[in-house]
Amino acid sequence: MEIVMLPPDQRDITAGEVIALWRDNIGDIEGVDQITFEAERGPGGARQAISVDLSHSDINVLEKASEAFVERMDAFANTRDVTDNYNKGKLQYDFKLLPQGRNLGLTSNEVGRQVRDGFFGALAMRQLRGMDEIEVRVKLPMEERKDIRNLENFLVRTQDGVEVPLMDVVEVEQREAFTSINRRDGRRVVNVGMDTEPANAVGRVIAKVQEETLPQLRADFPGITWTFEGSQADMRESTSTLKAGFAIAMLLIYALLAIAFSSYVQPLIVMTAIPFGIVGAVIGHILLGYDLSLVSLMGVIALSGVVVNDSLIMIDYANKRRKEGDPIYKSIHEAGLRRFRPIILTTMTTFGGLAPIILETSSQAFYLIPMAISLGFGIVFATAIILVIVPCLYLVLEDARLAIQKGKTVEKVDVSETAVS
Numbered sequence: 001m002e003i004v005m006l007p008p009d010q011r012d013i014t015a016g017e018v019i020a021l022w023r024d025n026i027g028d029i030e031g032v033d034q035i036t037f038e039a040e041r042g043p044g045g046a047r048q049a050i051s052v053d054l055s056h057s058d059i060n061v062l063e064k065a066s067e068a069f070v071e072r073m074d075a076f077a078n079t080r081d082v083t084d085n086y087n088k089g090k091l092q093y094d095f096k097l098l099p100q101g102r103n104l105g106l107t108s109n110e111v112g113r114q115v116r117d118g119f120f121g122a123l124a125m126r127q128l129r130g131m132d133e134i135e136v137r138v139k140l141p142m143e144e145r146k147d148i149r150n151l152e153n154f155l156v157r158t159q160d161g162v163e164v165p166l167m168d169v170v171e172v173e174q175r176e177a178f179t180s181i182n183r184r185d186g187r188r189v190v191n192v193g194m195d196t197e198p199a200n201a202v203g204r205v206i207a208k209v210q211e212e213t214l215p216q217l218r219a220d221f222p223g224i225t226w227t228f229e230g231s232q233a234d235m236r237e238s239t240s241t242l243k244a245g246f247a248i249a250m251l252l253i254y255a256l257l258a259i260a261f262s263s264y265v266q267p268l269i270v271m272t273a274i275p276f277g278i279v280g281a282v283i284g285h286i287l288l289g290y291d292l293s294l295v296s297l298m299g300v301i302a303l304s305g306v307v308v309n310d311s312l313i314m315i316d317y318a319n320k321r322r323k324e325g326d327p328i329y330k331s332i333h334e335a336g337l338r339r340f341r342p343i344i345l346t347t348m349t350t351f352g353g354l355a356p357i358i359l360e361t362s363s364q365a366f367y368l369i370p371m372a373i374s375l376g377f378g379i380v381f382a383t384a385i386i387l388v389i390v391p392c393l394y395l396v397l398e399d400a401r402l403a404i405q406k407g408k409t410v411e412k413v414d415v416s417e418t419a420v421s
Helices: 015-026 059-074 099-103 108-119 142-146 148-153 199-220 231-261 266-271 273-288 294-306 308-323 328-358 369-420
Strands: 050-055 079-084 091-097 122-129 132-138 155-157 163-165 170-176 187-196 225-229
Touching (some): 059 079, 059 187, 108 155, 187 199, 231 266, 273 294, 273 308, 273 369, 294 369
Antiparallel strands (some): 050 225, 122 132, 155 163
């Protein structure tokens, strides 16, 4: 059953609340194996929050392991609609041609074709009716097709035109047939999917499953393996791509700063703001109750290019004062005083511009909020650290340079005294 809700601004209830009420009122339905509730938003369609592929070389062990895993996931307080795609299908009859049938000139294909024609129908003719093509099939009467016991009276015609009972030429075995066989990378798998409530509990549930549930499942069923698919697989792929892009961005930032400062070390001072910005982004997510997501990581990468601006203008001003002949301490002190107001104004205006998105409660802004949190809180936290740590590192760099210079001078004097003596 599918329902279409009014736009968000015309109702005072969310899709999640409707699903919760629907589920509570329906309860358990007798005779139903699985029942799921899904809410689709946008063109992407509905996807379960967690998807796990279980694999084992023995299908019987895999069946038992998937059942045990579903039961354990049902016991979680934050999981809903735990389902698996394992389905044995319906009962089927397998016919094996006996030597007696082969002696009569019958083949497996011939026997199968005649049985199929009897129950499904043999194509006698096609007839056109207007623009439609009608197939005329000849088959056994309905009463004979209803009862499978009529197979005992079914006659098979040999190539010589002799009719023999089906059961005299074949051996019949009844077994269950799989309606679908799911494989991933050549391995037989059973997929177990579930939703979480609330939606931001996905990370906590996955951590619990990885630490306790899956290791216990392997202990109970040796040889069982698993992989997280669905949204988690997309997350892994996107994260690896973001890592490569982040590394390239850092190299480009360093190269540009090294060219501007004509130094290989000062760019590192400027880039120390980046880790503090990431810490601020994490703190912002914790304070507002959001989990880190792929969109959050995109915000962190964007943040890395923004937070260097504050330390950049401070170091640049200090270098200009040093070129004019001011001592290093006075240069960095003046840089802190002169650049304090533009740094604070830049930070506050950036955070102020992002605040409406962070505080937005509509569903349209749901996916943008984590990125805004990363940018807003990251730049605020990084600025507070930059005003203190960057001047300190600037002076430490100068002390290290003087110490190295002094060491070289002492070494040169020692060499000169040795040569004279």
